Amino acid sequence: MKTKFNELLEFPCVLNFKIMGVAVPNLPDLIIAVLQKDTPADYVPTIKPSSKGNYHSVSIPIKVTSQAHIEKLYKELSAIEEVRYVL
Secondary structure, rough: OOOOOHHHOOOOOEEEEEEEOOOOOOOOHHHHHHHHHHOOOOOOOEEEOOOOEEEEEEEEEEOOOOOOHHHHHHHHHHOOOOEEOOO
């Protein structure tokens, strides 16, 4: 990825990741399982259903340590089958 996070942010910092995926009951658990591998912490996700209830938006503040860390999290979260977008 060609991002400029290292020019825009001072590390370490907390970024709010928004992950949108299929509305399955275990979506937050799948996301937190990925996060616990690289960034162990006590996560408290905020979950908002879409208007039709087919999708959920999961917001989680995550402490990131570098541009590479951000990019790795984006790739790993995007690899979850139920996830559609990572912002």
